[in-house]
Structures are given as structure tokens and as C-alpha cells.
Amino acid sequence: MRGVLLRAASRYPSVLLRTPSLGLRFRSGGAQKSRKRADAKPEPPRPPKRLSPSRTAYYARQTRTPELTPPLIPQFKSHEDTLSRFRELGPQWAKTSAARERLVSFGVSLDDARKLLSAYAAEIEGQFFDDPLVLAQYPVFKLGGADHLDAEVVHSQTFFKWIKTRAASQLGPSLQDAIALLTKISEAVTQKHVAEGFERARSIRRTFIMHVGPTNSGKTYHALRALAGAKSGIYCGPLRLLAHEIWERLNLGQVAPLWATPEQIAEAAKIKSSVDHPFARECNMLTGEEIKVVKEGAPLSSCTIEMLALARYRDVAVIDEIQMIADPARGSAWTLAVMGLFAKEIHLCGEDTAVPLIQKLVEETGDELIIRRYERLTPLIVEEESLDGDTSRLQQGDAIVTFNRTSIFALKAKIERETPMKCATIYGNLPPEIRSQQAALFNAGNTGYDVLIGSDAIGMGLNLKIRRIIFDVVSKYDGSSDRLLSTSQIKQIAGRAGRFGMQNPGDKPGGFVTTLRSEDLPVVRRSLPKPNTPVHYARLPIETGSILLVSALLPKNASTQTIFSAHMYAGELPDNYMPRTIPKLDTMSEFLDTRDLSLASRSLMMEAPFPWREFLVQDAISKLLKLYDDNSFVDLQKFLEDMGFDEKLRDVENAMRTGAKCSGEPFQPSRELRNLEAVHKMIVVYVWLSFRDPIACAEFELAQEIKTRLEKALHWCLEEMTFESGGQAAKGKGKDPMASIEFVQRRKKQLVTERLEERWVQRGMM
Numbered sequence: 001m002r003g004v005l006l007r008a009a010s011r012y013p014s015v016l017l018r019t020p021s022l023g024l025r026f027r028s029g030g031a032q033k034s035r036k037r038a039d040a041k042p043e044p045p046r047p048p049k050r051l052s053p054s055r056t057a058y059y060a061r062q063t064r065t066p067e068l069t070p071p072l073i074p075q076f077k078s079h080e081d082t083l084s085r086f087r088e089l090g091p092q093w094a095k096t097s098a099a100r101e102r103l104v105s106f107g108v109s110l111d112d113a114r115k116l117l118s119a120y121a122a123e124i125e126g127q128f129f130d131d132p133l134v135l136a137q138y139p140v141f142k143l144g145g146a147d148h149l150d151a152e153v154v155h156s157q158t159f160f161k162w163i164k165t166r167a168a169s170q171l172g173p174s175l176q177d178a179i180a181l182l183t184k185i186s187e188a189v190t191q192k193h194v195a196e197g198f199e200r201a202r203s204i205r206r207t208f209i210m211h212v213g214p215t216n217s218g219k220t221y222h223a224l225r226a227l228a229g230a231k232s233g234i235y236c237g238p239l240r241l242l243a244h245e246i247w248e249r250l251n252l253g254q255v256a257p258l259w260a261t262p263e264q265i266a267e268a269a270k271i272k273s274s275v276d277h278p279f280a281r282e283c284n285m286l287t288g289e290e291i292k293v294v295k296e297g298a299p300l301s302s303c304t305i306e307m308l309a310l311a312r313y314r315d316v317a318v319i320d321e322i323q324m325i326a327d328p329a330r331g332s333a334w335t336l337a338v339m340g341l342f343a344k345e346i347h348l349c350g351e352d353t354a355v356p357l358i359q360k361l362v363e364e365t366g367d368e369l370i371i372r373r374y375e376r377l378t379p380l381i382v383e384e385e386s387l388d389g390d391t392s393r394l395q396q397g398d399a400i401v402t403f404n405r406t407s408i409f410a411l412k413a414k415i416e417r418e419t420p421m422k423c424a425t426i427y428g429n430l431p432p433e434i435r436s437q438q439a440a441l442f443n444a445g446n447t448g449y450d451v452l453i454g455s456d457a458i459g460m461g462l463n464l465k466i467r468r469i470i471f472d473v474v475s476k477y478d479g480s481s482d483r484l485l486s487t488s489q490i491k492q493i494a495g496r497a498g499r500f501g502m503q504n505p506g507d508k509p510g511g512f513v514t515t516l517r518s519e520d521l522p523v524v525r526r527s528l529p530k531p532n533t534p535v536h537y538a539r540l541p542i543e544t545g546s547i548l549l550v551s552a553l554l555p556k557n558a559s560t561q562t563i564f565s566a567h568m569y570a571g572e573l574p575d576n577y578m579p580r581t582i583p584k585l586d587t588m589s590e591f592l593d594t595r596d597l598s599l600a601s602r603s604l605m606m607e608a609p610f611p612w613r614e615f616l617v618q619d620a621i622s623k624l625l626k627l628y629d630d631n632s633f634v635d636l637q638k639f640l641e642d643m644g645f646d647e648k649l650r651d652v653e654n655a656m657r658t659g660a661k662c663s664g665e666p667f668q669p670s671r672e673l674r675n676l677e678a679v680h681k682m683i684v685v686y687v688w689l690s691f692r693d694p695i696a697c698a699e700f701e702l703a704q705e706i707k708t709r710l711e712k713a714l715h716w717c718l719e720e721m722t723f724e725s726g727g728q729a730a731k732g733k734g735k736d737p738m739a740s741i742e743f744v745q746r747r748k749k750q751l752v753t754e755r756l757e758e759r760w761v762q763r764g765m766m
């Protein structure tokens, strides 16, 4: 049975962008040492709570201008432009060691690899590609708009096409074996007719309704109304948090169905949200780690897009953040949804830059496309001045955006020490449950949590009661350097200010944007009117069938990196598509290849949400993989004890009860928070695996129980950090209407398998 599950689960291994940093250890003993308001503004929102005017060393440090690397995405304006860049860059690419070593890893001798690459470079220099009819047969045009990772893929795919179609006739007999091998590898991973692979979706004529416009323009609102009024339907979003929010709103009757008249909506608005509300719809939820079954076979469901089941018929489907179809790592889930959803009416919500690509994809599927454009519902005003580092100018309803965890907590500590305000925090490492709680504390308005400090995790979907967004920085570390935020990122984050219908009574609708430092304000001012980052290609997933085919052609000991590289670099794809890319594949491969895992297990583990980059859990990842590999069973309790996770959690729970020390040291919520976040991530991995391999990871209930305990402890730590820095821990927040939703949180073993098998059926594989 396990084999069957693994085979099914690895049909579309989505390989995530993670990298282990080796050699660092989790310490179980808690000894981890961490490390003039604008004249143009129409009306000040309300008298600000004044903060201390003093500026700390933190802000002094912030006054330096960081060295920024601008986004490196060349745009080619014309055919000639593209050709001349290709003539220059193609031969350079052919001389790189990466190109050579990749061929060697595919089983070609070093000597043959050199000869093939220099013959290819000579063809470019010898003007073979200058004929427009020849050039049109190669994917060279995809270099326009490509970043350096995609450019590498395009150069390589162009080379492989040349190998398949021309090299054999140009080169001597000694190279024919190498050409034949590379041709077979390329053919094994080539995908030609994407739309034809989805028979059920092709059996009906679908109508796409695309809602595009700026942030806070009501795109999702209109799509959700169609869903709430449908006989059957599904919402697919990019985040667990969003899937959860939609699940909650549908069950509590917070979305007016399309059929409701304005009078009915006004009448319903007088009734409190609950499962008995006249607009309430039964809706289940499915994410990678969680299934909430309100009712078996409920008409509606809400899921993260990777969990979408394609075979089941639905009247209405909503796909949120459609521009993510181009996301190198995750976009393939959006591509599958657009091409394969078996639904009569499909609503796509997102940025207008996705329109041209969706038009081409819908042309390919033969469906109908209706485009609805929206304008922002409330004004968004860039203030004339920055705060100039002066936190005394902060006001209730402000959200400061910064991308570094240390900055988040430095700001939180400073503001809470020097003012009566408390800060809610939302950042990527926090579990979605805690992010929701923090959002609720900030939105409530009467909890004392007047300021929000967050990373770009606040930028997507969440309805936050933010009056003003303040950028602490306008760059983000991308793993190698500080990069300026893209236009879309700045617009998405700034757009959180002044959400429609979320202002305080008496306030004018609308939001404001500024920066903490004056030198950053022009960047924000320039970005807001600019068009969003263009969306060029839909990403295609890697199919397990081709993984098996290609690994049979590659050398016996081929690494995970080689197998997945073959898919990215050797295939041929239709014009509108690019393969999903797998940055840091080399380091992830090193991690997996040190274990004697089967190909299916490796694919499964690459898809799992392992925090590969989290140095605190490097040992835990190794240990879990070893248990999985050696025993085919992960004893959760023992795993937690061996890693010191159990002790860590009990320590914090003890401190929660008694205020006592942790492992003999004074209790430091900031240190414990970081450890608990890391443990939580490992528990999420276990829960995720327990859906896909319920025999090896059988202790689902225990994992859920620990996860809930961890979330309580995390929430407590966040509140204690307020207390620690001079504020006061939050008090009760009133009755939660969510408590009225009854559901079974269940381990529905079959679901994931069914979902993947459905895809096999869809693609004619079963």
C-alpha cells in the first residue's frame, strides 16, 4: 500500500525552493544565543498617540543607504535586438562550466561535451540562427523578460533543440552516440500539447471570468459572491491563511450570494455572523496539512491551490492571485488549475498583467474568456514626507513593513518600551493560526494593539484595518543580495492601507503610504503609478512519468539534482510555458542523496514543506529522513524527545503556568519563540507526510495535539514579548463567532491519493 501511495503522491512532485545550511545544530537546552505630516493629505485620520521623540541607535543605523542590486531582467524590444543578444550570450553560455558539467552529469564524456558545446557556439557565430525562419523554431524569444535563472534554462533548451534537429547532420560519427543519448533525454521530458492532457475539462465549454484591477478594488469580493451563490464550487488560493479565511466567511454567512438583492443584503447585515446566518454555506477546507470537514460532501470547499482535485465537477471555481501562474516555484499549480479545472464557470482574480497570457491559454483550451476590470475602491495617498526615522509620529492604525526578523522585534521592543502602544506582528515564520490571531488583535481596535509590524506576509489577501503603510526598507534579501522590491511587491504591500469598509467610524475611507527614511520615499512614489511586473509564461509541472523515463536514461547513480535538472534544462515546451525552476536544487539534492531513499521517496520529500534553510532544525530534518528511510516508520514521540523538542515545549508550558525559568535560564520569550517556530515547522512536515504516507507517519492525532499546544505557546510568547518590553499582555477579546462552526478535523487518508489519481485519469494515465 505504501508503494501505491508513494507512486500516487509523486505524480507531480513540486520541488520547493529550499536549501539546507549544513553543520548547524538545534540546541535542546534553550541555550540558543540569538542573535510635518503631509500638507497634501486631505485630513489627518485622528489625533496621534505621541511616542517618545528620542531616536535610538537602531534608527541611526538605518540612516545608511544599503547597496542595492536592481532587478536584472533584460527586455528585448525587437527581433533584431533579441538576435543580437543571443549571438553575444549563446556562445558565452556554451563556454560555461555549468553547461559542460550538466552534459557530463547526463552521461556524456567531458571530451564529447566540450565538442558538442563548441560546435553549437560555432553555429551561432556562423550565423545559422540569423535566418528568421530558423530562429522561429527555437525558444530564443523567451530570453526577453527572463531573469538569470530562466535565461540559463532558455539557452540550454535551445541547445537541446539544436542537438535534436541539427547536430546529427553536422557532426561526425564519433559524436553520434552522445547526440542520440541527449536526444532521448530531451524527448523524455518534452511536453507538447498541454491542454489536450485534460480530457474532462476539454469535454465541456468553460467560461472564464477574469477580475483584474489594483489592490482593494473588489476583485475577490465579486468572485466570492458567485461562489457563495453556486450549487457547488471551490475556492483555490495561494496561502493556508487565505483558504482558512474564505472557509470561515462562507460558513458564517459573511459572503452575500450573487442572487441576493441589495435589500436582502441590507437585511442580512443586521444578523450576526454564524452558521445559522441566512447566507451561511456549508464549506469544507483542504490544505496541505489540514482537512476540516463541516459536512461530508459539502457543496463548497476552500483549498490551497496545490490541493485542488481536478476530476470532480463544480459549477463555480475561484482561482485567486492568478498572476502567480508565472511564479517559478509554485506557478505550475495555477497552470494545472486553469487548464484542468472541470467547472462550468471559473473566476480568476489578480493583476491585469496576467491578461495577455490567460488570453493565450484560453485560446488553447477553446473556452470563453470575459474580462472585468475594476478601480480601487478607496484612495491611496503617498504622503509628502517620510517619518524621517521619528517613531513619535506613529499613529494608531499604522503598519510598519520590514523584512528582517531582527528589525521586526527591535521595532516592537522600542515602540512598546517608549509608548503605551503595543504591536501585533505578522511575519512568514509564524504559523497561519498565529498570524490570524495577531491580525484579529490589530483589527479589533480595542485591545491596545495599535500598531502592526510585519513582513511582506501582510501583502497578500489579508483584510487588515491598516490606515497607513510605512516601509521601513524598500529592499529585501533574496538569498544572495539586497534587491529592490519589485513594482508589484510595493503595490501589493502599499495596497493594504485603507481597505474598503474597514475604516474606524468617523474616519474618511482611504489609506496612506510613507517610509521610515526619507531616501526611500521616492522609490515608493515612483512605483505606485507604474504597471505591475509583466507576466510572461505559465509554469509547467514536472510529471512523475517523465521522471521515471528520464532516470532510466541517466547514469545509474544520477543525483536528485541531475534528474530534476534534465526536466528543467533539456525539454521542449510550447510557446506559452516555462518549466518550473528549482533554485538551490544542488543543496537540497545533497541533503537527500546522503540517504538511500527511493526515487519516489525523494520526490515526496522534495514536495514536503521541510524548512531546508532553517538552521535550527538541520539535525531534525536529517533524523526524520533517517527514521523514514531505516524503519519506514517515524515514532513521533521518540523523535520529539531525541531532538529535545518535547522538553522545549514543556519548558515553555511550565513558564506559562508559573513564570518559571526555562532550562535553568531566565525565561526569554524572543529566544523561545524562535525555537517554537522551528519545532512547529517540523510538526507541520510530519502532519503533511501523514496525509501522504499514513503508514510511516501514523501518529496524526498526537501531531495535531502537539501542534495545538505549540500554537498556544507561540501566542503566549508573543504576548510575553510585549510584557517583557514594558507593555501589558493582552486581555480577553470577546466571543469568537468561529466557535459556532462545527467541523471534524480529520485525517482523510484517501483524499490526497484520490486527488493525484484523478490527475492520472485526467491525463489519460489510468
Ligand SMILES: Nc1ncnc2c1ncn2[C@@H]1O[C@H](COP(=O)(O)OP(=O)(O)OP(=O)(O)O)[C@@H](O)[C@H]1O
Pocket: 213, 214, 215, 216, 217, 218, 219, 220, 221, 222, 349, 377, 460, 461, 463, 495, 499, 500, 501
Ligand atoms: N461592492 C462591495 N460592497 C461591499 N464591500 C465590498 C465591495 N467590494 C469590495 N468590498 C470589500 O472591500 C474589501 C476589498 O475587496 P477585495 O478583497 O475583493 O479586493 P481585491 O481587489 O481582491 O483586493 P486585493 O487584491 O488587495 O486582495 C473587502 O473587505 C471586500 O469585502
